[in-house]
Amino acid sequence: MTAFAIAGVPIASPGDDLSALILKAIRESDRPLRDHDIVVVTSKVVSRSEGRFVDLADVVPSERAIQVAREAGADARFVELVLRESVEISRIAQGAIIARHRCGFVVANAGIDRSNVGRSTEVSATSELVLLLPEDSDASARAIRAGLMAGTGRNIAVVISDSFGRPFRMGTVGVAIGVAGLPPLWDRRGDVDLFGRSLQHTVTALADQVAATADLLAGQADEARPVIVVRGIQFRAGESGGARDLVRPASQDLYARAT
């Protein structure tokens, strides 16, 4: 297995065609895409290309947002966006609201990014831009995949990744929030193990591990590395139910609790 960054992909601006930007960077590199390559794109460039910026100066917080903001010690306008982007609150802590995003995954502040969201167009001194997650990351993954396959003639899989914190463990890890063209989960139940018994616990989060691999590499440079190729993983190409398959239903989750 190898993984490498595609050099020369810009961090994207609203309206950019991401697959066109990636194809251009690939053409200018000496590493053409191959069948079964998994192209991992950070959510940030997807959100940027989709124009998912919001200026906090334009947000009027609801009463509920003001109440939650007081509890969390956070900006009520920011909390308002978190509430709009999520379906339930999981936990509230100082400075962070752990929420279930509209798309199902549980993440701090509904994945809204307050860092690194400057954009090329000029904004006023009072504006404070934040960046929401993509509207529908699975749909974004399918669109990027279609563009890459049309442009290369190769059977490509696409993962849209983000970095999430987690219960119990320190540090963030890459996870898949959008998937197209590969199975998010790899179910090996029923396979027989080395001693002839049935394997236990053998549904692996294939797409999350691909995202973690890419995150490992993305963090290795000072410059932005928004697109990473993971090559050499075998999977049934085209078989994909989307990143929603990675969401554990709240009814089966020992740690789910709405407040």
Added chain:
Amino acid sequence: MTAFAIAGVPIASPGDDLSALILKAIRESDRPLRDHDIVVVTSKVVSRSEGRFVDLADVVPSERAIQVAREAGADARFVELVLRESVEISRIAQGAIIARHRCGFVVANAGIDRSNVGRSTEVSATSELVLLLPEDSDASARAIRAGLMAGTGRNIAVVISDSFGRPFRMGTVGVAIGVAGLPPLWDRRGDVDLFGRSLQHTVTALADQVAATADLLAGQADEARPVIVVRGIQFRAGESGGARDLVRPASQDLYARAT
């Protein structure tokens, strides 16, 4: 970055010197280790080499184990081992006890493995072997690292990995339960981001992402692949506090709760 399995490493038996087995397999391959290679060893072979087998037929459950076993619908002898291996119970579900292992990490059934634990020595028909996690995975990682460095003259890092389930998300992912020679966490706070602001959320779980990368590759074959080399990651060699650094203290964990 590249990752590859070291072919020819057996799944190990009690008393085996793991670093000697790995060195032998490397010498018989055409891929010598290099400085800064990260050697990822699955906990299973470490446990096996350390003889961490227990025969359930030899276990007498305590009253508490019988009580918890009734609640979980599990074998009381197995639950007894889970309780012995853990410091607190996090959640109880049908068939599984989520517990905080002695070494700090929260994992189903204290990481005790009921599959795949046959061993070469003959056992009676009534025996039912299970395999505990290594006694001290950080110490095991340090020992394997010392052996590999002595045998190769290279500066090697070692991660001992396991596959854990997680709250909120389906499927297992590789995590680091033992670390030697590389920083488990990579703290980039204070670095300035692309737009000149300080980065947020930038402590990445380096060793966990290395373990996830290795797990991706380990699952790619029908035969056992207990040792994976991850090559091409930059890190400050030798800087390591052990996998305990990856444990979020219960006091800082929104999802911790003892029963």
